[in-house]
Amino acid sequence: MSQGEKPPGRAAARPLSGxxxxxxxxxxxxxxxxxxxxxxxxxRPLDPSAKPSRLVVKRLLPQFVLDPEGRTMFEREGxxxxxxxxxxxxxxxGVGTVGDEPWLAMELVDGCxxxxxxxxxxxxxxxxxxxxxxxxxxxxxxxxxxxHCARDASGQPMGIIHRDVTxxxxxxxxxxxxxxGDFGIARSTSRSTLRVGASAKLKGKFAYLSPxxxxxxxxxxxxxxxxxxxxxxxxxxxxxxxxxxxxxxxLLAIRDCRIEPLRDARTRLPGGLFEVLELALSxxxxxxxxxxxxxxxALAPFDSDPNASRAELRALVRWVQSASxxxxxxxxxxxxxxxxxxxxxxxxxxxxxxxERTTGEYTPIPSFVVLGTGSRLGPWSFARLVEGLATGxxxxxxxxxxxxxxxxxxxxxxxLARFLPSGTSTTNPLAGVTAPELAxxxxxxxxxxxLVRVIExxxxxxxxxxxxxxxxxGPLDEGAPKEGGRKELYFVAGKLHHVSSxxxxxxxxxxxxxxxxxxxxxxxxxxxxxPRYGGRMGDTLIALGLVGSLEIFRAIRDQGRDRLxxxxxxxxxxxxxxxxxxxxxxxxxxxxxxxxxxxAGLEAAEPGDTPLASWRDRLDDCLVPVxxxxxxxxDAAWPPLLRRLLDVVSTPKPLREVLAxxxxxxxxxxxxxxxxxxxxxxxxxxxWR
Numbered sequence: 046m047s048q049g050e051k052p053p054g055r056a057a058a059r060p061l062s063g064x065x066x067x068x069x070x071x072x073x074x075x076x077x078x079x080x081x082x083x084x085x086x087x088x089r090p091l092d093p094s095a096k097p098s099r100l101v102v103k104r105l106l107p108q109f110v111l112d113p114e115g116r117t118m119f120e121r122e123g124x125x126x127x128x129x130x131x132x133x134x135x136x137x138x139g140v141g142t143v144g145d146e147p148w149l150a151m152e153l154v155d156g157c158x159x160x161x162x163x164x165x166x167x168x169x170x171x172x173x174x175x176x177x178x179x180x181x182x183x184x185x186x187x188x189x190x191x192x193h194c195a196r197d198a199s200g201q202p203m204g205i206i207h208r209d210v211t212x213x214x215x216x217x218x219x220x221x222x223x224x225x226g227d228f229g230i231a232r233s234t235s236r237s238t239l240r241v242g243a244s245a246k247l248k249g250k251f252a253y254l255s256p257x258x259x260x261x262x263x264x265x266x267x268x269x270x271x272x273x274x275x276x277x278x279x280x281x282x283x284x285x286x287x288x289x290x291x292x293x294x295x296l297l298a299i300r301d302c303r304i305e306p307l308r309d310a311r312t313r314l315p316g317g318l319f320e321v322l323e324l325a326l327s328x329x330x331x332x333x334x335x336x337x338x339x340x341x342x343a344l345a346p347f348d349s350d351p352n353a354s355r356a357e358l359r360a361l362v363r364w365v366q367s368a369s370x371x372x373x374x375x376x377x378x379x380x381x382x383x384x385x386x387x388x389x390x391x392x393x394x395x396x397x398x399x400x401e402r403t404t405g406e407y408t409p410i411p412s413f414v415v416l417g418t419g420s421r422l423g424p425w426s427f428a429r430l431v432e433g434l435a436t437g438x439x440x441x442x443x444x445x446x447x448x449x450x451x452x453x454x455x456x457x458x459x460x461l462a463r464f465l466p467s468g469t470s471t472t473n474p475l476a477g478v479t480a481p482e483l484a485x486x487x488x489x490x491x492x493x494x495x496l497v498r499v500i501e502x503x504x505x506x507x508x509x510x511x512x513x514x515x516x517x518x519g520p521l522d523e524g525a526p527k528e529g530g531r532k533e534l535y536f537v538a539g540k541l542h543h544v545s546s547x548x549x550x551x552x553x554x555x556x557x558x559x560x561x562x563x564x565x566x567x568x569x570x571x572x573x574x575x576p577r578y579g580g581r582m583g584d585t586l587i588a589l590g591l592v593g594s595l596e597i598f599r600a601i602r603d604q605g606r607d608r609l610x611x612x613x614x615x616x617x618x619x620x621x622x623x624x625x626x627x628x629x630x631x632x633x634x635x636x637x638x639x640x641x642x643x644x645a646g647l648e649a650a651e652p653g654d655t656p657l658a659s660w661r662d663r664l665d666d667c668l669v670p671v672x673x674x675x676x677x678x679x680d681a682a683w684p685p686l687l688r689r690l691l692d693v694v695s696t697p698k699p700l701r702e703v704l705a706x707x708x709x710x711x712x713x714x715x716x717x718x719x720x721x722x723x724x725x726x727x728x729x730x731x732x733w734r
Contacts, residue, residue, distance in 0.1 A: 067091070069143035071102050071150070082109050083119065087153060100138060103149040110146050123149045125205055128195050133188030135216060135226035151226075156219045156362045159276070160212035165365045167283060175315055177361075178280035179347040180354035184223035185215055185273060186344075190337035192225070193266045206265065210272035211253045212279065217362050221355035251594060252285055252295055256328050259300045261599050267330040270340055274325035277344075281318075282310045286326075291584050292594035293601075297633065302328040315347050415444040415452060428572035430461060431580060436547045437531065448576070460580055487512050487618035489650045493643065493727040495622045500639050500728070501678040503539035507626045510534070512618010530618070534609060535628035539677065541637040542628045544608040551611075553582045556604050557592065567591050581632075605635040606642060613646035638682040643724050651720075660700065660719055667734040668722070669697040678728065686713055687721045694731055 065072040071088040078085045088102040109115030123140040130136070136152040159181065166172060173181075189210065195203045207225070214227040255271035257264045278286040286306055287298040297303075304326055311319045321343045327333045334340040348354065411424030414433070423446075425433070430447075433439040434455075444452040445461065456462050483498070485491045487510065495508060510532040535543040549555065554568045563571075563586065571585045578585040583597040592600075628634075670691070673679065683691075693706050707718045725731040 068102065068104070069141060069148060071100075071148075073102060077101070079106070082106060082115055088150075097138075097153070099153050101151045101153045103151065104143075105147060116147060119147050119149070123147075125203075128197065128203060129192050129205070131188050131191035132222070133184050133224055134191060135224050152224075154216040154218050154222075154224055154226075156217045157365045158213050159215035159217060159280075162217060162361060162365050163212055163280065166361075172283035173280045174357070175281060175318065175347065176349065177354050177357055178277060179318070179344050180351055180358065181215070181217070181223050181280065182273060182277040183341050183344050183348050183351075185210070185225055185276075186337045186341040188223075188225040189269055189273065190341065193269070193337055204266075207269050209250065209253075210269050210276065211250045212276055213250075215276070217358060219359060219362050219366070221359040221362070223358075251292065252287055252299075254296075254299055255330070256300050256302060257330060259296050259595070259598065260602075265330070266337075267333050267335070270325060270333060270337060271330075273337075273340065274322050278304070278307045278322055278326070281314060282306050292587055293583055293598055293633065296594060296598045301636070302326060318344075318347050321347075410448045412448055413446040414439055415446075417442050426572065427460075427576045427580065431575070432549050432552065434461065435545075435552055436549050460576070481509075481621040482506075482624050483620075483622040485620055487612070487615045487620055489613055489647065490727070491620055492613060492646065493724070495620065496639050496643055497678070497728045498622075498624075499536045500539050500681050501673070501675045502624070503677050504624045505537045505626065505628065506622060506624035507536070507628070508532075508534040509621045509623075510612055510615070510618060512615050530615070532608060532612065534612075535626075536639075537628050537634070537636075539639065539681075541605065541609060541635050541639060541642065543631045543635060544605045546608050551604070551608055553601065553604060554586075556607075557586075557600055560600075562596065562600065563591055583633075601633050602635055602637065606637060606645070609642055610646045610649045613650040640681050640683045640687070640724075643727075644684060644687075644720065647720050647723060663733070664701045664704075665699050667697045667699050668694050668703060668731050669734045670694055671729055671732050673729055678730065684721075686717060687725060690718065690721055690725060691730060697734060 061073065061075060065074045067073075068086075068088070070091050072091060073086040073088050075087045076084060077087060083103050083105050086102045086104070087099065089099055105115060105119055109119075120140075123137065127137040127140065135154065138150040138152070140147065140149050142148065163173070189207065192205050192207055195205050197203050209227055210225070214225065216224040216226050218224070251259075253272040253275050255264060255268040258268055275286050284306065286304060287295050288306065289295040289298050304323065307319065307322060307326075321334075324332070324343075325334050325340060334343055411426065412430055413421060413423035414425065414430070415421050416439070422433075422439075427448075430439065430445070439445075439455065441454075441456050443455050445455050445458060446452050447458050447461065483491075483495060498504065499506065510530070512530060531547040533543075533545045534541065550559070554563075554571065557563045558565055558568050571582065571589060571591065574589070575582065575585050578588055583601060586592040587594050587597055689710070690703070693703060703722070704715060704718070707713065707715055713721075722731065726733070
């Protein structure tokens with residue numbers, strides 16, 4: 046089943062009002078769910094002697110029957126699912142078509158899904174016993190190991206990644222079996238025939254994604270193992286592991302691997318279990334338990350009596366199926382919480398957002414500003430106020446009549462104070478600092494020097510940039526104003542933490558419009574209702590259903606990246622760098638590695654191919670490695686090309702020989718390699734002799 050569909054279960058089925066429907070070789074008796082692309086039915090074969098006598102039939106929604114991408118995804122699901130035959134994986138009985146409409150016949154698990162069991166337990170103020178939780182996880186890992194190790198008819202590994210290991214896709218039967226289902230968004234990494242039509246857009250329920258998936262980085266089967274660890278943690282602690290005030294906060298918690306809820310429950314867990322989960326939830330895939338079987342083995346000491354666990358699981362599933370439990374759950378949903386400590390019922394995880402909110406009619410109350418000079422501005426909308434703050438038109442000390450509440454100092458109005466810039470080298474010098482550590486005119490060389498210094502020292506600091514933003518811009522930035530600019534770039538532990546800008550075109554909404562993520566009309570509507578969502582554009586767009594949470598998450602990150610890269614295109618201005626300065630609190634710390642940004646900045650400063658002629662006079666000059674003595678600089682997150690070049694020049698070599706290697710290697714152009722060499726020389730990892 047694809048995202049948005051409810052898992053199969055007899056209790057959830059709705060009989061068809063007109064009675065059973067004949068569909069190919071089946072009678073469709075009751076509809077289980079309708080998702081984004083398909084609907085799922087409980088069915089029985091037309092042939093009364095056929096086995097099994099009850100099963101699940103999935104069929105595409107009518108609007109997707111003639112859609113090539115929809116059909117391809119459906120057929121890929123059937124092919125991947127059918128390739129896996131294991132007692133811990135929902136069985137596929139067959140695939141076929143009725144006319145032009147494809148169908149998929151699957152095992153009907155008599156029981157409930159793990160999500161429903163957990164929801165029922167939490168409504169009753171209980172959690173799963175650790176032994177049962179570990180039993181479920183180990184059975185799930187048995188099935189997942191079979192998925193990851195599946196081979197095609199010729200014996201070649203298929204490299205299947207499930208990508209949707211969540212409680213609603215873990216089925217629990219009345220006889221205590223655990224089965225993994227729903228291959229609707231699974232993909233194969235090795236068979237092109239199964240990759241056709243696969244979307245590059247990340248799919249899956251975002252609370253169970255791995256950090257690399259959230260960050261938009263390449264991922265493999267270890268993302269599924271991270272999800273299993275998150276599911277097991279949820280069973281143990283009685284609530285979702287990664288939580289937050291909104292969807293963006295949850296994604297940040299995943300990216301940064303904030304497992305404090307699990308850490309807080311450590312003393313209630315069997316000794317050693319926390320350490321296993323901590324390893325499985327490592328931020329870096331290479332640091333995790335490598336395979337499903339290895340993970341299952343690591344959990345073995347905490348699953349002391351599988352037979353007893355299976356028996357208790359059987360009892361729990363039957364309890365959830367009982368009519369009294371359904372009534373109890375409904376009452377729990379409608380009643381207020383019994384105590385502050387009682388965990389809230391989880392939202393239906395098959396939805397990526399909270400219950401849809403009605404926008405309705407909205408007439409904003411205007412605001413007015415009285416500047417320190419006595420000038421009066423307005424009437425202004427909330428969005429115009431935010432723009433004035435971002436661009437420096439309104440500042441600390443100015444008075445604001447905010448939404449008709451009377452004139453108050455700007456910095457005392459919480460809704461607005463959060464948008465105030467943290468200060469610049471000209472408007473608010475850093476306390477206790479008389480001079481910057483490095484100050485110079487804006488230039489590519491100066492930027493490289495500063496960023497390399499931040500990488501090398503793992504510094505926390507701030508870079509102030511003031512100057513002219515007129516630059517060589519790309520096609521997506523057409524229409525961006527060319528004016529006096531100011532940016533503040535904050536670094537924490539050698540990474541880019543936050544970038545503020547006074548350029549209105551760099552606000553998130555404008556950024557999304559230029560990149561055609563939303564339309565101008567959609568932005569105008571979002572701006573009109575922005576106060577309803579605390580002035581947070583990202584949360585507003587998500588709540589209105591205009592942009593998905595993952596898309597906003599990545600747009601904010603890319604926006605910070607582009608703000609830094611834009612500096613490499615400035616034609617005039619001044620840079621001032623102060624190390625040791627604490628970064629301001631921001632709701633979305635970027636946490637971006639600087640080495641890739643250096644490469645991107647140089648590409649922006651010199652778009653197009655780097656002319657070989659500019660290096661011709663150095664063809665016979667020798668490049669030599671430099672021992673900087675800085676392990677941090679040497680081991681930084683340099684892109685693969687730079688790493689390969691460092692290996693090539695591990696001993697002195699003339700540039701001519703390096704270019705010959707590039708031509709023979711064939712994985713990059715001479716232009717790319719020359720730009721990479723420029724970074725390595727600027728970083729003083731290579732030098733000329």
